[in-house]
Amino acid sequence: MFPTSKPDPSLLRGMTQRRLGRRDALRLGGLSAMGAFLAACGVQGKGKPGASAAPDAVAKFWNGKVKNGKLDFANWPLYMDPKKPELKKFTEKTGITVKYDEVIQEMGPWFAKVQPQLSAKQSIGYDLMVITNGMQFGQFRDAGFLAPLDHSKLPNYAANAAKSYAQSAYDPGNVFSVPWASGITGIAYDESKTKRPITKLADLWDPAFKGKVGMFSDLQELGNFGLLAAGLDPAKSAEADWKKAAAKLQEQKDAGIVRNYYDQGYVDALGKGEVWITQAWSGDIFQKNVSDGTNFKFVIPEEGGTIWTDNMAIPITAANPVDAITLMDFFYEVENAATLAEYINYVCPVPAAQATMLKHAAAQTGEDKEYLESVANSPLVFPGEADYAKLHYYVGFNTAEEQQDFSKVFDPIVLG
Amino acid sequence: MTQTLTPAPATQATPSRRRFRIGGARMMHIYTWLLIAWLVLPILVMILFGFNDPQGRYNQTWQGFTLKWYGELFALPDLTDALIASLAVAVVSSLISAALGTGIGYALGRYRFRGAGATNLVMFAAISSPELVMGSSLLTLFVSMGVGLGGVTLTIAHVMFSIAFVATVVRARVVTLDRAMEEAAADLGATAWTTWWKVTFPILLPAIFSGIMLAFALSIDDFVITNFTAGNVQTFPLWIWGSTRVGLPPQVNVMGTLIFVVGVLIAVVANLRSRPRKQQD
Amino acid sequence: MNRVKRTLAPYLLVLPGGLWLLVFFVVPMVTMLSLSLQEGDIVNGYVFTGHWQTYVEAISDYQTQMIRSLVYGAITSLVLIVLAFPVAYWIAFYGGRKKTTYLFLILLPFFVSFVLRTISWRMLLTDDGVLLHPLKEAGLLPSGFQLLGTPTAVIAGLVYNFLPFMVLPIYVALERIDPRVVEAARDLYASPATAFRKVIFPLALPGVFAGVLMTFVPASSDYVNSELLGGTSTTMIGQVIQSKFLHTSDYPTASALAFALMAVLLIGVFSYARALGTEDVMKVAAR
Numbered sequence: 001m002f003p004t005s006k007p008d009p010s011l012l013r014g015m016t017q018r019r020l021g022r023r024d025a026l027r028l029g030g031l032s033a034m035g036a037f038l039a040a041c042g043v044q045g046k047g048k049p050g051a052s053a054a055p056d057a058v059a060k061f062w063n064g065k066v067k068n069g070k071l072d073f074a075n076w077p078l079y080m081d082p083k084k085p086e087l088k089k090f091t092e093k094t095g096i097t098v099k100y101d102e103v104i105q106e107m108g109p110w111f112a113k114v115q116p117q118l119s120a121k122q123s124i125g126y127d128l129m130v131i132t133n134g135m136q137f138g139q140f141r142d143a144g145f146l147a148p149l150d151h152s153k154l155p156n157y158a159a160n161a162a163k164s165y166a167q168s169a170y171d172p173g174n175v176f177s178v179p180w181a182s183g184i185t186g187i188a189y190d191e192s193k194t195k196r197p198i199t200k201l202a203d204l205w206d207p208a209f210k211g212k213v214g215m216f217s218d219l220q221e222l223g224n225f226g227l228l229a230a231g232l233d234p235a236k237s238a239e240a241d242w243k244k245a246a247a248k249l250q251e252q253k254d255a256g257i258v259r260n261y262y263d264q265g266y267v268d269a270l271g272k273g274e275v276w277i278t279q280a281w282s283g284d285i286f287q288k289n290v291s292d293g294t295n296f297k298f299v300i301p302e303e304g305g306t307i308w309t310d311n312m313a314i315p316i317t318a319a320n321p322v323d324a325i326t327l328m329d330f331f332y333e334v335e336n337a338a339t340l341a342e343y344i345n346y347v348c349p350v351p352a353a354q355a356t357m358l359k360h361a362a363a364q365t366g367e368d369k370e371y372l373e374s375v376a377n378s379p380l381v382f383p384g385e386a387d388y389a390k391l392h393y394y395v396g397f398n399t400a401e402e403q404q405d406f407s408k409v410f411d412p413i414v415l416g
Numbered sequence: 417m418t419q420t421l422t423p424a425p426a427t428q429a430t431p432s433r434r435r436f437r438i439g440g441a442r443m444m445h446i447y448t449w450l451l452i453a454w455l456v457l458p459i460l461v462m463i464l465f466g467f468n469d470p471q472g473r474y475n476q477t478w479q480g481f482t483l484k485w486y487g488e489l490f491a492l493p494d495l496t497d498a499l500i501a502s503l504a505v506a507v508v509s510s511l512i513s514a515a516l517g518t519g520i521g522y523a524l525g526r527y528r529f530r531g532a533g534a535t536n537l538v539m540f541a542a543i544s545s546p547e548l549v550m551g552s553s554l555l556t557l558f559v560s561m562g563v564g565l566g567g568v569t570l571t572i573a574h575v576m577f578s579i580a581f582v583a584t585v586v587r588a589r590v591v592t593l594d595r596a597m598e599e600a601a602a603d604l605g606a607t608a609w610t611t612w613w614k615v616t617f618p619i620l621l622p623a624i625f626s627g628i629m630l631a632f633a634l635s636i637d638d639f640v641i642t643n644f645t646a647g648n649v650q651t652f653p654l655w656i657w658g659s660t661r662v663g664l665p666p667q668v669n670v671m672g673t674l675i676f677v678v679g680v681l682i683a684v685v686a687n688l689r690s691r692p693r694k695q696q697d
Numbered sequence: 698m699n700r701v702k703r704t705l706a707p708y709l710l711v712l713p714g715g716l717w718l719l720v721f722f723v724v725p726m727v728t729m730l731s732l733s734l735q736e737g738d739i740v741n742g743y744v745f746t747g748h749w750q751t752y753v754e755a756i757s758d759y760q761t762q763m764i765r766s767l768v769y770g771a772i773t774s775l776v777l778i779v780l781a782f783p784v785a786y787w788i789a790f791y792g793g794r795k796k797t798t799y800l801f802l803i804l805l806p807f808f809v810s811f812v813l814r815t816i817s818w819r820m821l822l823t824d825d826g827v828l829l830h831p832l833k834e835a836g837l838l839p840s841g842f843q844l845l846g847t848p849t850a851v852i853a854g855l856v857y858n859f860l861p862f863m864v865l866p867i868y869v870a871l872e873r874i875d876p877r878v879v880e881a882a883r884d885l886y887a888s889p890a891t892a893f894r895k896v897i898f899p900l901a902l903p904g905v906f907a908g909v910l911m912t913f914v915p916a917s918s919d920y921v922n923s924e925l926l927g928g929t930s931t932t933m934i935g936q937v938i939q940s941k942f943l944h945t946s947d948y949p950t951a952s953a954l955a956f957a958l959m960a961v962l963l964i965g966v967f968s969y970a971r972a973l974g975t976e977d978v979m980k981v982a983a984r
Contacts (some may be wrong), residue, residue, distance in 0.1 A: 458809075463823055538722065608706075
């Protein structure tokens with residue numbers, strides 16, 4: 001499972017691709033002075049496909065890097081107990097202080113925000129970030145923005161991580177990232193308003209909920225549900241399918257059913273009654289219910305939901321990579337993985353944590369015990385085979401052009 | 417057109433002012449107050465919810481009175497950092513833009529020179545361009561040059577949009593400047609430099625100061641241009657923008673309230689001090 | 698010697714600030730134009746190809762949003778004239794010694810961050826919020842009624858946020874009117890209404906023009922209000938540009954749209970300012 005063996009096939013494909021527009025640029029040799037000046041403003045490409053997977057990349061990056069006793073961690077909201085018990089424990093144990101910022105709310109904006117700094121080889125102010133396995137993961141990876149991980153510094157990961165993650169399509173062998181948590185995109189709803197249980201994707205198209213349906217503004221999340229609603233499998237879809245899905249989504253929008261396209265803000269909208277039924281991420285709803293005493297339901301639709309993985313990765317310009325990788329490994333200690341999942345209620349990448357949770361439950365009484373048992377047995381935290389059968393993976397892209405095409409198909413819906 | 421007549425002090429309520437009155441005065445009075453109430457309503461809501469005692473993460477329904485957020489004002493380190501970043505950028509950018517803007521304003525008000533028209537034009541464009549375009553075009557500049565975004569690019573941007581405002585304020589004062597004082601100084605043998613420092617600068621100081629205040633206010637409130645040029649630096653408005661999606665903590669309301677109160681106090685004091693100057697308009 | 702200094706002085710004074718504006722205001726327009734004509738993607742970089750079709754595609758894809766923004770901007774300015782004129786009038790002619798105080802009250806919102814006051818509005822207008830909940834409870838509104846997400850909410854937000862920019866210039870223009878001009882009209886037996894129509898209003902027009910200039914441009918390029926108060930069918934061009942730059946990193950399309958927007962607005966503004974005389978507009982704007 002170690003990284004050096006073979007580069008990702010998509011990287012190879014990327015390498016053999018002609019760099020877009022090069023020849024066109026040469027053809028324009030006789031430009032006017034103005035044109036030449038305009039042309040001189042070209043944006044440098046950062047694509048160095050395959051380079052980071054080179055055998056010596058790991059050594060090259062990690063040589064001479066030492067522990068600095070501090071690190072800055074960029075994460076999503078609702079991804080840790082606000083009291084941050086795990087980080088306190090980490091500081092006690094290692095002496096490394098962690099600055100934890102909930103600054104990531106959607107992948108697109110996050111990539112756009114840090115891309116200029118990374119291109120300029122400047123620090124982005126964070127040593128560790130949690131990024132989803134979508135389109136932007138590929139962009140981070142292919143642009144050479146992610147530090148290759150030194151797996152000799154990740155003993156707990158090797159011992160405790162679920163083996164299936166090493167075979168992921170987006171980062172085979174976990175060369176650049178290790179999972180923070182996986183999650184399921186399904187439907188959340190307020191039964192007191194919908195007056196009936198929600199079971200399928202078609203409910204998101206139900207005119208009875210006109211103006212009260214929330215969808216995600218993240219193009220992949222939105223596209224996935226469009227594809228699933230149209231009876232297509234995202235992971236195997238191509239451009240013609242995307243257009244069908246887009247038509248389906250456009251119809252939903254034109255009928256006035258969609259209230260808005262949300263990022264992380266959908267939780268707030270659900271809480272305020274702005275939407276009654278919405279695309280949602282599994283753990284968020286659970287946490288909202290715990291923290292605000294609400295009673296929202298989360299369901300994986302009959303047609304299927306999607307599963308994604310949020311991954312810890314170290315930006316190539318990180319100032320404190322050793323501290324960052326130490327924290328990465330810390331979350332693979334079974335005990336820490338268990339307490340984290342107990343709070344956030346997302347799919348835990350450490351299978352052994354289930355037993356630990358049950359142990360925690362046994363030590364408690366009453367409501368606390370019930371709560372911990374329910375988490376340990378929740379299919380949203382430790383999904384079984386049957387659950388996985390209902391889940392789909394993200395649309396996979398082979399080239400940057402495909403990604404752009406995908407964006408072009410779905411962007412006009414969100415930006416209507 | 418008023419030049420041909422003697423410039424009457426407009427603020428004095430001369431009897432002839434009556435002639436402007438077209439009836440419905442009471443209606444207009446009530447209407448004015450209604451409009452003011454409308455303007456103030458969201459501010460009151462902001463202040464009120466700084467005293468709210470919400471149970472969960474979401475401060476959106478009234479759940480009881482508390483003063484605790486004033487005590488825990490700095491309990492959220494990232495919010496505090498954002499506020500500090502905002503203040504730092506505002507101080508630095510208002511000072512730089514004051515220095516640069518004063519130069520332009522003075523030159524435009526005092527001299528006739530080739531290029532004055534072009535300078536005027538650029539300033540006019542800088543004031544009337546949409547913020548969105550200024551912010552995004554700066555982003556393209558930084559991206560094309562391979563410059564990473566952060567505190568420096570942010571400050572550069574803030575100086576950029578403040579210069580023209582400072583220059584306009586200073587120029588307005590320079591135009592009304594009595595040249596005789598400078599000439600008297602020169603006649604008494606002062607060098608150009610001494611005249612500037614000892615005579616002109618002190619006269620311009622109030623205008624420069626209002627320029628600084630204006631630049632400071634523009635900077636601390638700016639969202640659009642900041643959003644394009646800040647990279648990962650969080651300023652107070654950016655932090656608020658990011659947090660709306662996950663629930664604004666009451667501390668934001670408290671900070672907003674405090675900024676409001678301090679701003680109002682400064683404005684009132686500045687206004688009282690500049691009272692005698694009002695006649696000039 | 699002294700003369701040389703004097704001729705150089707204005708250039709030396711303008712130079713630092715002018716250079717700053719040149720490098721960080723004028724040059725970026727050029728880089729943006731350049732980027733709009735480049736092709737490529739964010740990972741592999743962009744190369745200048747003079748691909749002007751980006752403009753054709755971008756404008757045909759997003760003309761709805763472009764037109765919508767201009768329409769929202771225009772409605773905002775019109776509503777503002779109607780709302781602001783009586784207030785400016787009342788303050789100018791009936792404000793007496795409290796004029797400054799009234800103007801100060803009109804300016805109060807500026808002491809609260811733009812984003813924060815818009816969020817406050819959002820809280821007020823929420824479906825089950827302080828304003829709508831009681832009305833729904835009383836049966837005055839259907840329970841499904843919503844303000845947020847509608848064009849009304851977006852335009853109301855724009856009107857709210859830019860109101861002072863309309864009141865001030867109109868006030869300044871009214872304040873400048875020489876009382877004797879009006880007096881003369883009245884002496885010539887003009888009724889109060891006629892005096893208003895034939896004398897006061899025409900003299901206030903420069904203020905109205907300046908107000909339109911100061912509200913139309915920021916309102917039609919705004920994205921904060923439509924983002925916070927709008928819904929799926931209120932997307933303004935600012936949101937599209939913002940999203941293309943800061944969500945999907947599609948720099949060429951974003952640059953093309955921003956450039957097109959700027960061209961439309963600046964051409965409008967400059968022809969507008971030319972008709973009025975730049976100096977006047979600037980003077981009023983500077984108050």
